[in-house]
Amino acid sequence: MTRVLVVDDDFMVARIHRGFVERVSGFEVVGSARTGAEAVELVAALKPDLVLLDLYLPDAFGLDVVTRLRAARETCDVLVITAAKEADAVRAAVRQGVVGYLLKPFAFGDLEQRLETYAAERARDLGDDLTQQEIDAAFATQPVSRPAGVALPKGLSGETADAVCAALRDSPQTLSATECAEAVGISRVSARRYLEHFVTSGLADVTLRYGSTGRPERRYRWR
Structure with missing residues (x-):
């Protein structure tokens, strides 16, 4: 099972997210946090595999929480779930190495797709002695919104x-x-x-x- 921590300051929203996660086979919610400080504490205590992280928390910006987790050598992955549409926030999330960026509000299918993609990536066995092609595949990232296979013209990111x-x-x-x-x-x-x-x-x-x-x-x- 993939262990998930839900982080959102709105109790009802967190409850909805928990319900969505638990509908996806292979995932279980092990806890929820309403602040950045509580999220850091629960990650240390519960050791989740994946954190669903809101960016607008009462005591911290979500990406600062990611920085604190990495400083504490926590290895959990982070999937951002937020209403923040600013390009700077998206770029910062990419630099932080988050596995996805999902805008609120969203349907169950949107989260389900990202969780299943994440599970497939986790399950991939890289082995010990890799070819360049296998290394390239390991570093390839799937866009969270833009469909795969759509090439961008020069100058578009x-x-x-x-x-x-x-x-x-x-x-x-x-x-x-x-x-x-x-x-x-x-x-x-x-x-x-x-x-x-x-x-x-x-x-x-x-x-x-x-x-x-x-x-x-x-x-x-x-x-």
Whole structure:
């Protein structure tokens, strides 16, 4: 069984996350924490394999908790579950080596997919004497939002593409490039490049909204 610690300051949200995890075969929740300090204490005491970590905690920013865990030589993996859509937060999470970044609110299937991917990676036996191909495969990371196999044009980054993808998928309505840029924390021109790439790749649809004057506004929706 993969042992999971849920960290979220909202009791009801933590309860929902616990319920989601326990619906996935091979996973069990061994505890929950509501603060960063409590999370560090419970990781030391319970030794979970995976921590589902909110970033907005009452006493600390979630990624600072990751730093404290690594300083304490804790080897648990971390899956970020947060409402933070800022590109800086996503980049920092990538640098911290988190195994996934899931935006709230999300459906059970979104978490299930990430947990099953994580379990498959944990189960992979690397052996002792590896080829370069096996080493490359071990270091390969699967995007948490952007579908595998979608090559990015030169100048576009995977981290930002995942953030734009998540913003588009999580929006209950269509987004303009300006709205997407504000949600992710990038320029409108950059957001437009990523959005048009998703349209070209067949992952998103675009419609035109006509106003009284000027050019029609391009509105994007994830397929």
